[in-house]
Amino acid sequence: MNEDEKMSLPAYNKNILCIGAGYVGGPTMAVIADKCPDYRVTVVDINEERIAAWNSDELPIYEPGLDEVVKRNRGRNLFFSTDIAGGIKSCDIIFVSVNTPTKTYGEGAGMAADLRFWEKTARQILEHAKSHKIVIEKSTLPVRTAQAMARILQSGADGISFEILSNPEFLAEGSAISDLEYPDRVLIGSGSTEKALHARDILVDIYARWVPRERIITLGIWSSELSKLAANAFLAQRISSINAISALCEKTGADVTEVAMAIGLDSRIGPKFLNASIGFGGSCFKKDILNLVYLYRFYGLHECADYWEAVVKINEYQKRRFLLNMLKAMFNTLAEKRICLFGFAFKAFTSDIRESPAITVARGILEERAQVVITDPKALAGARQEFAAEIERGEVTLAKDPYEAAYGCDAIAILTEWPLYRELDYREIYRNMRKPAFIFDGRNILDHSKLREMGFHVYPLGKPPLTDSGKD
Ligand code: UDX
Numbered sequence: 440m441n442e443d444e445k446m447s448l449p450a451y452n453k454n455i456l457c458i459g460a461g462y463v464g465g466p467t468m469a470v471i472a473d474k475c476p477d478y479r480v481t482v483v484d485i486n487e488e489r490i491a492a493w494n495s496d497e498l499p500i501y502e503p504g505l506d507e508v509v510k511r512n513r514g515r516n517l518f519f520s521t522d523i524a525g526g527i528k529s530c531d532i533i534f535v536s537v538n539t540p541t542k543t544y545g546e547g548a549g550m551a552a553d554l555r556f557w558e559k560t561a562r563q564i565l566e567h568a569k570s571h572k573i574v575i576e577k578s579t580l581p582v583r584t585a586q587a588m589a590r591i592l593q594s595g596a597d598g599i600s601f602e603i604l605s606n607p608e609f610l611a612e613g614s615a616i617s618d619l620e621y622p623d624r625v626l627i628g629s630g631s632t633e634k635a636l637h638a639r640d641i642l643v644d645i646y647a648r649w650v651p652r653e654r655i656i657t658l659g660i661w662s663s664e665l666s667k668l669a670a671n672a673f674l675a676q677r678i679s680s681i682n683a684i685s686a687l688c689e690k691t692g693a694d695v696t697e698v699a700m701a702i703g704l705d706s707r708i709g710p711k712f713l714n715a716s717i718g719f720g721g722s723c724f725k726k727d728i729l730n731l732v733y734l735y736r737f738y739g740l741h742e743c744a745d746y747w748e749a750v751v752k753i754n755e756y757q758k759r760r761f762l763l764n765m766l767k768a769m770f771n772t773l774a775e776k777r778i779c780l781f782g783f784a785f786k787a788f789t790s791d792i793r794e795s796p797a798i799t800v801a802r803g804i805l806e807e808r809a810q811v812v813i814t815d816p817k818a819l820a821g822a823r824q825e826f827a828a829e830i831e832r833g834e835v836t837l838a839k840d841p842y843e844a845a846y847g848c849d850a851i852a853i854l855t856e857w858p859l860y861r862e863l864d865y866r867e868i869y870r871n872m873r874k875p876a877f878i879f880d881g882r883n884i885l886d887h888s889k890l891r892e893m894g895f896h897v898y899p900l901g902k903p904p905l906t907d908s909g910k911d
């Protein structure tokens with residue numbers, strides 16, 4: 440680039456705005472503020488309550504290490520606010536991290552991404568921008584959304600330029616802070632004009648403060664958008680694959696943990712993400728796969744759509760199968776029994792219950808007219824919201840203390856792999872349960888033979904049950 444060309448490139452100030460103060464926006468911005476003290480980072484949201492919580496001692500989400508990072512930087516170069524218009528005016532680098540749930544209405548309902556919030560944000564940026572902006576997609580979006588964003592932004596801009604970048608987030612809840620601090624890779628997708636590359640380099644420089652340069656991958660914008668969907672689809676596919684194997688293990692007497700270990704030792708397969716479970720949950724996997732399926736159908740690629748859709752179907756089947764196994768083990772009736780759920784979050788170390796398989800299992804148990812007692816170290820607020828009516832009617836009870844939760848119950852179902860569930864005194868728990876007492880370990884985290892010795896009828900996942908009837 441010659442000097443004249445450099446001169447004509449837009450200048451951006453060092454104020455970063457993030458629109459959307461959720462599970463992605465909050466932690467990501469806290470880490471950027473931490474690593475880039477010369478940038479001023481503001482996180483805005485339409486939800487006043489959420490912003491008030493970000494400004495309080497009780498953050499709106501639980502994430503190990505998050506409190507410390509926020510406290511270290513809040514009021515210094517990290518701010519939380521509801522002034523979206525003011526933020527857009529004063530910040531030239533804008534991350535968009537609003538939610539893109541699955542559409543529940545109209546064309547593509549149940550499949551496509553609902554881009555309402557996202558489009559509203561694009562229009563707000565256009566309305567309030569008074570200087571050149573770099574707009575960065577953080578939310579997972581269908582491929583080619585950046586183009587739509589560019590079209591909206593370019594529709595009315597007067598002498599102002601907008602460069603759109605895709606910078607998908609790969610953090611997993613529960614380990615968000617370490618994922619952000621030590622990412623496997625950071626993707627930055629951009630166009631190929633000088634201006635686009637200039638904007639891209641500004642974002643590269645931000646990440647390069649703490650991420651080794653070789654882990655910052657620059658690529659085309661569509662590849663970047665598709666990589667996010669593809670990564671989540673691959674991860675979810677591994678879980679459905681091992682869960683499908685677990686079903687066969689239960690029929691044949693094989694042990695899914697042994698099979699997972701055996702296949703994971705093949706370096707081409709690798710050991711991670713091979714834990715059989717009651718199914719994957721969380722805000723991303725199902726939504727992103729359905730999004731991918733919608734894209735395939737849109738392009739007439741129905742065979743590929745069916746392939747990925749099966750990953751979601753197996754996941755639904757796994758949750759259902761877990762429930763049916765409980766029913767069968769407990770003499771084909773759960774009516775008037777008390778079932779205690781150990782864990783309600785969709786995974787350990789988070790308070791998030793979005794798409795948690797525990798919701799499906801709990802609803803299934805309620806349909807069988809049993810009572811449900813839920814305990815979880817972090818997700819009881821979510822459970823209270825989810826089952827407000829059932830709690831009111833006395834069908835669901837919440838208990839912080841697992842001993843209290845299991846008291847008088849017929850069965851315990853381990854639904855979230857919180858380490859504390861390994862440490863409990865199951866002898867005492869057994870003493871206080873109705874007999875025969877059952878444990879359904881949906882995460883395979885307990886010592887099954889010890890539990891059997893204590894007297895429990897034990898039903899691991901993807902392994903033979905340890906029970907009277909299982910001995911033959
Ligand atoms: C996921 C992706 O990992 C992350 O990169 C992306 O940015 C967002 O989606 P997250 O949903 O936070 O992150 O959690 P993840 O650790 O991927 O777990 C998802 C679900 O799969 C959980 O319900 C978990 O319990 C389940 N799981 C995971 C299994 O059942 N077995 C496994 O082996 C791994």
Ligand code: ADP
Pocket residue numbers: 458459460461462463464483484485486489523536537538539556557559560578722
């Ligand atoms: P994610 O897991 O992707 O971070 P969340 O639902 O936790 O999703 O967070 C998304 C946030 O975006 C929510 O707090 C929501 O209030 C906010 N949001 C949605 N639309 C807008 C908007 N137009 N302007 C500002 N914030 C928005």
